[in-house]
Amino acid sequence: MAGTIDRTRYASDNCSVGRTLAVVGERWTFLVLREAFYGQRRFEDIQSTLGVARNVLAARLQTLVEHGLLVRRPYREPGKRERFEYRLTDRGTDLFPALVALMEWGDKHLPDEAGPPVALEHRDCGARLHVELVCEAGHRGDGALGGLTARDATPVPGPGARLRDDATA
Amino acid sequence: MAGTIDRTRYASDNCSVGRTLAVVGERWTFLVLREAFYGQRRFEDIQSTLGVARNVLAARLQTLVEHGLLVRRPYREPGKRERFEYRLTDRGTDLFPALVALMEWGDKHLPDEAGPPVALEHRDCGARLHVELVCEAGHRGDGALGGLTARDATPVPGPGARLRDDATA
Numbered sequence: 001m002a003g004t005i006d007r008t009r010y011a012s013d014n015c016s017v018g019r020t021l022a023v024v025g026e027r028w029t030f031l032v033l034r035e036a037f038y039g040q041r042r043f044e045d046i047q048s049t050l051g052v053a054r055n056v057l058a059a060r061l062q063t064l065v066e067h068g069l070l071v072r073r074p075y076r077e078p079g080k081r082e083r084f085e086y087r088l089t090d091r092g093t094d095l096f097p098a099l100v101a102l103m104e105w106g107d108k109h110l111p112d113e114a115g116p117p118v119a120l121e122h123r124d125c126g127a128r129l130h131v132e133l134v135c136e137a138g139h140r141g142d143g144a145l146g147g148l149t150a151r152d153a154t155p156v157p158g159p160g161a162r163l164r165d166d167a168t169a
Numbered sequence: 170m171a172g173t174i175d176r177t178r179y180a181s182d183n184c185s186v187g188r189t190l191a192v193v194g195e196r197w198t199f200l201v202l203r204e205a206f207y208g209q210r211r212f213e214d215i216q217s218t219l220g221v222a223r224n225v226l227a228a229r230l231q232t233l234v235e236h237g238l239l240v241r242r243p244y245r246e247p248g249k250r251e252r253f254e255y256r257l258t259d260r261g262t263d264l265f266p267a268l269v270a271l272m273e274w275g276d277k278h279l280p281d282e283a284g285p286p287v288a289l290e291h292r293d294c295g296a297r298l299h300v301e302l303v304c305e306a307g308h309r310g311d312g313a314l315g316g317l318t319a320r321d322a323t324p325v326p327g328p329g330a331r332l333r334d335d336a337t338a
Binding site: 025 | 183299
């Protein structure tokens with residue numbers, strides 16, 4: 001994107017990318033979320049799918065619950081003791097575009113010869129879904145579906161922008 | 170999203186999310202890319218902005234160069250020795266929607282009181298840019314600009330889907 005924020009002047013420690021990654025910027029965390037989007041809710045199922053160590057999975061689930069992306073709910077199967085399942089909250093569901101964007105990059109740049117293992121369809125019509133960068137004014141770009149690219153984007157200081165402590169006048 | 174892939178039957182080790190995170194699924198890596206999108210090219214500038222340890226930054230830049238997201242180019246300022254700068258490749262630029270999606274989640278769910286520190290404008294018209302999940306058939310949803318949500322998405326096995334070794338018939 002065209003650089004119009006002087007990074008030597010503005011603080012970067014209040015960046016929303018950094019804050020988001022502080023919650024989900026760990027490989028297993030995003031893979032746990034991936035399984036949640038696939039409808040996996042139970043520790044044993046997620047553990048079996050990911051092959052992750054149980055203590056690591058427990059820690060990642062805990063992080064996601066603490067930050068409100070998953071909620072932990074008790075359930076009990078007949079004749080068994082109470083257990084817990086993990087469900088996506090609205091806050092967790094809002095990460096879906098980021099997950100799809102990561103998937104689409106991998107589909108394009110790190111594919112198997114056979115192609116992507118998963119496709120996303122619009123539930124209503126069966127057409128493919130994609131993540132696109134879109135302009136509020138409705139302008140079209142060169143992306144797959146008329147989306148824009150990084151070259152069409154100009155970052156500008158937002159309402160929460162702060163000058164760096166060492167910024168010169 | 171509506172779950173229609175049985176995760177107990179299909180392999181997950183060929184997932185494009187996992188492969189992508191194996192390259193960029195580390196907090197500093199994404200922050201280095203963020204600075205590249207802001208137009209920062211030089212080690213000293215990126216290091217000053219991020220406040221990351223020099224050896225960590227060197228390792229992350231190396232990873233991004235090895236995977237073809239950045240390219241390392243020599244430059245020389247008058248009277249100084251040759252140095253290197255790092256530029257985004259097309260492969261790196263393609264990660265922009267994922268970066269914006271992470272930023273938008275943070276803008277919404279982890280904001281300062283003052284609001285987001287950065288806004289993205291369409292270079293041509295100045296209107297805001299957003300990442301949206303869009304349907305190839307053009308159907309609209311409830312998202313900010315008519316985009317769809319996770320609830321509109323159905324994952325289906327793609328051409329590269331493989332059954333798990335332990336899948337039952």
